[in-house]
Amino acid sequence: MTTSDILALLVLAGLTAYTVLGGADFGAGLWDLSRDRRQRDLVVRAMGPVWEANHVWLIFVLIALFSGFPGGFATLSRSLTGPLSIALLGIVLRGAAFAFRQYGAPHGGPPVRGTALWGRVFAVSSLITPFAFGAAAGGITTGALRADGSAGFLAPFLAPLPLIAGLLAVAACGFIAAVYLTTDADRAGEPDLVAKLRTRALASGLAAGALALLALPLLPKGFLDRLPWLAVAVSVLSGALALELMRRGQFLLARVAAAGAPAGLLTGWALALYPWVLPGEAALSPAPSATAGLIAGVLIVGLLVVIPSYVFMIRVLRAPVDRTDAVTGVG
Amino acid sequence: MLDDLTAAREQMAFSLGFHIIFAVLGVGMPWLMLWAEWRGFRTGDGRWTALARRWSKAVAVLFAVGAVSGTVLSVEFGLLWPEFMARFGSAFGISFTLESFAFFLEAIFLALYLYGWDRLSPRAHLLCGIPVAVSGVASALFVTTANAWMNGPVGLVEGPDGELVSTEPLGPFLAPTTGPQVVHMVLAAFLCTGLAVAAVYAVAMLRDPAKRDGYHRRGFAAGAVMGLGLAVPQALVGDWASRVVAEYQPAKFAAMEGLEHTTDGAPFSIGPWEIPNLLSLLLTFDPNARITGLDVVPPADRPPVAITHLAFQVMIGIGVALIALGAYAAWAWYRDHRRGAHVTDRRGLLIAMAAAGPAPFVALLAGWIVTEVGRQPWIVYQVMRTPEALTSQTGLETYFYVTIVVYLALSVALVAILRRIAAGPHPAPDRTPETRDRHRAFSDQWH
Numbered sequence: 001m002t003t004s005d006i007l008a009l010l011v012l013a014g015l016t017a018y019t020v021l022g023g024a025d026f027g028a029g030l031w032d033l034s035r036d037r038r039q040r041d042l043v044v045r046a047m048g049p050v051w052e053a054n055h056v057w058l059i060f061v062l063i064a065l066f067s068g069f070p071g072g073f074a075t076l077s078r079s080l081t082g083p084l085s086i087a088l089l090g091i092v093l094r095g096a097a098f099a100f101r102q103y104g105a106p107h108g109g110p111p112v113r114g115t116a117l118w119g120r121v122f123a124v125s126s127l128i129t130p131f132a133f134g135a136a137a138g139g140i141t142t143g144a145l146r147a148d149g150s151a152g153f154l155a156p157f158l159a160p161l162p163l164i165a166g167l168l169a170v171a172a173c174g175f176i177a178a179v180y181l182t183t184d185a186d187r188a189g190e191p192d193l194v195a196k197l198r199t200r201a202l203a204s205g206l207a208a209g210a211l212a213l214l215a216l217p218l219l220p221k222g223f224l225d226r227l228p229w230l231a232v233a234v235s236v237l238s239g240a241l242a243l244e245l246m247r248r249g250q251f252l253l254a255r256v257a258a259a260g261a262p263a264g265l266l267t268g269w270a271l272a273l274y275p276w277v278l279p280g281e282a283a284l285s286p287a288p289s290a291t292a293g294l295i296a297g298v299l300i301v302g303l304l305v306v307i308p309s310y311v312f313m314i315r316v317l318r319a320p321v322d323r324t325d326a327v328t329g330v331g
Numbered sequence: 332m333l334d335d336l337t338a339a340r341e342q343m344a345f346s347l348g349f350h351i352i353f354a355v356l357g358v359g360m361p362w363l364m365l366w367a368e369w370r371g372f373r374t375g376d377g378r379w380t381a382l383a384r385r386w387s388k389a390v391a392v393l394f395a396v397g398a399v400s401g402t403v404l405s406v407e408f409g410l411l412w413p414e415f416m417a418r419f420g421s422a423f424g425i426s427f428t429l430e431s432f433a434f435f436l437e438a439i440f441l442a443l444y445l446y447g448w449d450r451l452s453p454r455a456h457l458l459c460g461i462p463v464a465v466s467g468v469a470s471a472l473f474v475t476t477a478n479a480w481m482n483g484p485v486g487l488v489e490g491p492d493g494e495l496v497s498t499e500p501l502g503p504f505l506a507p508t509t510g511p512q513v514v515h516m517v518l519a520a521f522l523c524t525g526l527a528v529a530a531v532y533a534v535a536m537l538r539d540p541a542k543r544d545g546y547h548r549r550g551f552a553a554g555a556v557m558g559l560g561l562a563v564p565q566a567l568v569g570d571w572a573s574r575v576v577a578e579y580q581p582a583k584f585a586a587m588e589g590l591e592h593t594t595d596g597a598p599f600s601i602g603p604w605e606i607p608n609l610l611s612l613l614l615t616f617d618p619n620a621r622i623t624g625l626d627v628v629p630p631a632d633r634p635p636v637a638i639t640h641l642a643f644q645v646m647i648g649i650g651v652a653l654i655a656l657g658a659y660a661a662w663a664w665y666r667d668h669r670r671g672a673h674v675t676d677r678r679g680l681l682i683a684m685a686a687a688g689p690a691p692f693v694a695l696l697a698g699w700i701v702t703e704v705g706r707q708p709w710i711v712y713q714v715m716r717t718p719e720a721l722t723s724q725t726g727l728e729t730y731f732y733v734t735i736v737v738y739l740a741l742s743v744a745l746v747a748i749l750r751r752i753a754a755g756p757h758p759a760p761d762r763t764p765e766t767r768d769r770h771r772a773f774s775d776q777w778h
């Protein structure tokens with residue numbers, strides 16, 4: 001394995017982590033559109049502590065890309081200007097709106113005027129970002145993008161494949177989020193929410209599967225030939241398994257299986273693409289070897305510190321509290 | 332109509348200027364929270380703990396806005412300056428790679444800190460604050476090394492024809508500009524945080540004299556000491572930065588000083604005044620020394636003088652004014668302390684502190700304008716020009732306007748929410764039995 005392969009694997013690992021963890025946070029926005037106040041509260045409680053750490057995976061991917069593959073980063077920035085700008089807009093609005101809404105009524109009093117509006121902004125912007133990222137991936141796959149960006153701002157959106165990929169990303173986020181939230185509702189002892197979210201998980205899971213099937217015939221021939229079927233099989237089987245586990249009420253196991261579906265799909269897509277950034281147009285070329293080696297080393301050591309810290313955080317914040325108002329607390 | 336280059340530069344400047352306001356609070360606030368929480372534990376004084384809790388809520392909101400506006404910057408690097416990133420993304424890659432782990436640790440431990448008040452033991456909670464504070468400073472440090480490298484690029488490896496083949500991976504840590512820039516930036520973050528906090532309590536006490544109680548005084552004091560105490564060190568480091576700029580970026584230095592022609596015994600200008608020979612004296616300790624003017628660089632390589640000079644004057648003016656305020660506050664505190672009074676009974680001081688809240692932020696932005704505009708027309712000093720770095724996409728003006736609208740909306744909402752947090756019910760449990768027991772238990776296990 002070359003340094004370049006290792007770096008590419010690290011980028012893929014970051015991208016997978018962002019898809020699964022960040023994707024669950026985005027999908028929670030979909031279920032935040034609910035009129036049921038308890039469901040919205042569940043979303044706040046589930047996302048509040050973790051969304052920022054999950055969001056850092058995106059920064060990890062960006063930084064690993066421009067440090068390790070500066071040329072590839074520039075190519076993607078030029079050719080994906082449209083989807084990236086729209087994703088950014090969604091990221092900014094979603095993050096800020098979530099915090100505003102969460103702290104809009106910090107002392108249990110009436111919320112600041114506009115807090116409910118920020119709740120809506122949060123929900124809607126949570127859908128924009130996965131759609132834009134999905135469309136970006138779809139746009140890359142079509143082979144219609146140009147490395148100098150001359151295909152234009154809208155090119156990544158103007159084909160059936162990117163549009164379906166965008167919807168697929170939204171459905172997949174909704175699916176993971178519903179599975180995660182079901183576990184949380186179960187733990188919180190809210191059986192009617194569990195039932196509701198379970199239905200949503202099944203519906204969005206089936207929608208994601210259907211969209212993936214629709215996308216398959218749209219893949220360019222060259223891309224289809226390179227698709228590693230093992231990864232695709234992992235994705236399909238995990239998705240089916242997750243749905244079955246949800247049906248049986250095995251929520252914790254369903255969580256693990258649900259993560260496998262988008263992870264498998266993403267890995268398959270990335271392997272089919274590698275070593276291209278834009279298929280047939282621009283290939284991935286690493287930074288000078290001394291730099292690339294150092295960066296790969298720092299990334300690996302950093303992950304060895306960060307992952308245990310993350311696990312520690314989840315374990316502490318999942319533990320039961322003795323006081324129910326702990327989140328808003330005194331103060 | 333803005334042309335694409337101008338739009339891209341304004342966009343970069345605006346989004347950086349927005350981000351850095353939150354970033355400096357993200358660097359400084361965790362230290363204040365830790366200090367307050369620690370005092371609460373050691374003394375069992377619940378007012379300190381209440382302050383730490385109140386602050387932690389404000390930090391949660393500020394951190395969220397800081398995180399998303401920082402993400403905008405990382406993507407904007409590519410969207411606006413792809414040629415720059417393609418050539419130099421790996422040159423400062425190591426700085427940003429380390430930075431990403433600082434972000435991870437900050438986000439993880441901040442979550443533990445914010446949501447762990449009732450889940451962790453008091454000691455474990457305090458310990459979780461330490462990685463937050465350390466990684467905030469580390470973020471500022473790493474990102475500034477990247478900028479310092481753009482000002483003083485080192486480690487460029489050239490091929491036989493003089494073309495750039497690669498860069499040393501550790502360049503950002505070895506640049507001559509790194510030392511002063513990093514220290515000056517971190518001090519600026521603490522100055523801004525301290526004075527902003529002190530100003531919030533000064534305003535509260537001015538509006539409602541009943542708020543001159545132990546809770547508000549403690550909040551005020553913590554901020555004022557942190558902010559004013561660093562004014563003198565900051566000026567000394569600024570002086571160091573000036574000397575480094577004079578040595579490595581003479582054109583920027585000449586623009587800062589507004590010096591058109593190379594002069595022996597150069598005067599120092601401040602506002603409308605000019606003091607003969609002082610600049611030469613300050614820089615070289617020789618009143619007649621020769622100072623390089625703008626005329627040594629070709630006109631095409633000169634930075635915009637007016638704005639660089641003005642921004643530099645604003646920064647120095649604020650720096651000197653803060654030193655004066657610090658001296659006055661120290662004197663007032665000493666007088667009042669001996670008479671058994673408290674400085675916050677002085678209305679004049681409270682007004683001055685309230686006015687001083689925004690000042691370091693203005694100095695911070697002015698300082699960045701000096702650094703960035705003074706580096707023009709180079710994006711990497713004497714290696715790559717800014718227009719060469721620009722994207723080929725057009726219509727950048729629209730992005731700029733959208734950014735302004737979105738950020739303005741966020742600012743308005745943010746201020747509303749922060750006021751709401753600040754105005755919540757008064758939480759000053761002066762040593763309630765509950766907190767005392769908790770803190771007693773803590774001190775016992777600590778000692």
Ligand code: HDD
Pocket residue numbers: 475482508511512513515516518519520522523565566568569570572573574576646647648649650651653691692694695696697698699700701702703705
């Ligand atoms: C609270 C804010 C603050 C205050 C009070 C001062 N500065 Fe500053 N200054 C900054 C905040 C700042 C900064 C954080 O905005 C900059 C921009 C880049 C950097 O590293 O620090 C800066 C840059 C900067 C530079 C340019 C460095 C470069 O281009 O590499 C110089 C020469 C000075 N400062 C000098 C001073 C002097 C002589 C001051 C004294 C009174 C002073 N600053 C007060």
Ligand code: HEM
Pocket residue numbers: 339340341343344347348351412474475477478481696699700703704707709710717
């Ligand atoms: C790591 C830190 C930084 C990097 C890598 C960086 C990079 C850049 C780049 C690429 C540009 C556009 C090209 C140019 O006009 O020179 C720029 C411009 C600018 N940046 Fe920075 N910057 C950094 C820190 C900051 C910060 C924190 C500020 C805070 C306000 C700032 C203020 C500006 C301004 C005012 C401009 C516009 C210059 C002009 O219009 O001529 N920079 N910077």
Ligand code: HEM
Pocket residue numbers: 052055056059347350351353354355356357358393394396397398399400401402403404405434435437438467468470471472474475516520
């Ligand atoms: C061009 C320059 C910059 C880029 C690309 C950048 C990027 C980022 C990113 C991506 C984040 C979000 C991290 C998260 O999700 O937690 C962030 C946050 C942060 N940045 Fe920046 N940043 C820049 C300039 C600066 C500067 C000059 C400082 C110095 C004070 C700084 C200090 C911080 C800090 C302390 C945070 C933590 C979040 C917070 O407290 O607001 N950044 N930055």
